[in-house]
Amino acid sequence: MKKLIKSLMPPLLWDKLQYMRSYKYFVKYKDLVAKNIELKDIHKGKRCFILGSGPSIKKEDLKPLKNEIVFALNNFYVHEDFKEIMSGDVPKYYMTAPIHPPQSEEEWKEWFEDMESHMPKETNMLFGLNAYDGNIRHIFEKYGIFKEHKINWYFAGVNYNHEKFNDDAMDITKPIYNGEAVSVYSLILAIYMGFDEIYLLGMDHDYFLYDDESQMRMYEKAVHQQNEFERTFGDTFYIREFFRQYNIFSKYKAFDNHSNSKIFNASNGGILKVFPKVKFESLFER
Numbered sequence: 001m002k003k004l005i006k007s008l009m010p011p012l013l014w015d016k017l018q019y020m021r022s023y024k025y026f027v028k029y030k031d032l033v034a035k036n037i038e039l040k041d042i043h044k045g046k047r048c049f050i051l052g053s054g055p056s057i058k059k060e061d062l063k064p065l066k067n068e069i070v071f072a073l074n075n076f077y078v079h080e081d082f083k084e085i086m087s088g089d090v091p092k093y094y095m096t097a098p099i100h101p102p103q104s105e106e107e108w109k110e111w112f113e114d115m116e117s118h119m120p121k122e123t124n125m126l127f128g129l130n131a132y133d134g135n136i137r138h139i140f141e142k143y144g145i146f147k148e149h150k151i152n153w154y155f156a157g158v159n160y161n162h163e164k165f166n167d168d169a170m171d172i173t174k175p176i177y178n179g180e181a182v183s184v185y186s187l188i189l190a191i192y193m194g195f196d197e198i199y200l201l202g203m204d205h206d207y208f209l210y211d212d213e214s215q216m217r218m219y220e221k222a223v224h225q226q227n228e229f230e231r232t233f234g235d236t237f238y239i240r241e242f243f244r245q246y247n248i249f250s251k252y253k254a255f256d257n258h259s260n261s262k263i264f265n266a267s268n269g270g271i272l273k274v275f276p277k278v279k280f281e282s283l284f285e286r
Contacts, residue, residue, distance in 0.1 A: 022157030025131040026175050032137075032153050033129075036172040039152065041194035043069060043091075048195045049266075050186045051076050051085075053217040054204025056269030062201075064284050071095055071126075071190065073182045075217070077118040086120050094119060095189065097182035098128035098135060098156050105134050112136070112145050125151045128185060130178075156185065160251055165258050177251065180244045184251050191259045198263045201280065204270025205248065208241045249274050 026033070048069040051057070053076055062081050066088040074096050076082065086092045094115075099108050119125070125146060127136045137153065140146055157175035158166060169177045172192050179185050183203055190198050207216045252274045256263050265272050266280040 022131045022175060025129075026155050026157055029129055029137070029153060029155055033155050034173050036152055036154065036192075039172065039189075039193050041192075044194035045196055046194075047197035047199065048190055048193075049199045049201055050183065050190065050203070051079075052183055052200070052202035052204070052267075054202040054206070054267060054270055055217060056204050056267050057202030059268045060201065060280050069093075069195075071186045073186055077115055082118065083120070086123055092120070092123045093126055093189075094123050095126040095182060095186050096128060096136070097179065097185055098130035098132065099139075100130070100132055105139065108134075108136075109139055109143055109145070112139060113143070116146050116149075119146075119149065121148055123149060125149045126189060127151060127153055128182075129153055129155045130157060154185065154189065160247070160254075162250060165254055167258070170255075170258070179251065180248050184248060187252070187255050187263070191255060191261050195261050198261050199266045199278070199280075199283065200264065200272070200275065201266050203265065203267050203272050205245055206269075206271045208238050208245075209271075 046069060048071060049065055050071045050073065051062075051065075052073055057079075062079070063084055065085045067090060068088070069091050070085060071093045072079075072082070072086070072095070077094070079085070086094075096115075103111075129135050129137060154172045155175050156178045158169040158177050160169075160177050166177075168174055170188055170191060172189060176188050177184065179188075183200070187198065249272075252263075252272075256275065263275045264278045265275040266278050266283065268280065
């Protein structure tokens with residue numbers, strides 16, 4: 001029924017209705033999200049590294065990141081050098097995307113509990129909310145997870161319009177752009193924080209090159225990712241993945257064009273061509 005209604009409506013009207021539905025949920029968290037004003041331009045003049053889970057990241061020695069500001073994403077806590085990377089005397093951020101089916105509440109609960117058990121207390125957690133009743137905050141409140149960490153919440157609820165860029169959708173005190181990957185949200189956060197230079201690592205974007213889900217990331221499996229692609233897309237995954245990457249790259253390019261931050265791809269592999277390529281090791285040469 002939802003697909004039928006969408007097919008009969010002009011795209012702008014459909015987007016407007018989706019935004020109104022999403023905003024109804026946002027109102028519940030408005031005061032919580034408004035606290036993000038404390039993050040505005042707090043790292044102006046600095047650089048940061050955003051750490052994804054593409055298999056290329058296994059080629060790098062990440063220990064020098066101990067003394068760098070980093071955003072570790074989603075399941076990065078399983079990396080063998082995670083504790084070392086997050087132990088320096090500079091701000092460290094850990095970020096996850098808003099959650100959604102096909103994972104069950106129990107699967108998400110187990111994942112967040114596992115994540116919490118590995119997370120240094122000094123790490124600033126960045127969690128996403130959306131128009132999903134079983135969202136992360138619901139799970140945390142129900143099961144008492146991440147009570148001892150500082151948390152900033154952001155709300156994703158604006159559809160991206162290729163024809164008109166929305167500056168308000170880059171303001172994390174308001175609903176921001178919906179993203180197909182946590183890397184989209186991490187860029188919005190890093191730009192909002194005012195970083196001069198943003199370096200992406202492990203952003204390979206090449207899931208469709210692999211036949212086995214265990215090869216698509218730096219790790220073989222995760223608590224919350226059991227047959228994820230099959231459960232989400234069935235046998236259409238390799239078709240939909242091209243469209244998903246198109247949407248991600250479109251946002252990347254728009255963010256690059258509409259921000260003062262310089263964004264670089266330091267990944268040692270993958271297919272990301274949107275940003276200038278740099279060698280990770282060269283960033284530590286003196």
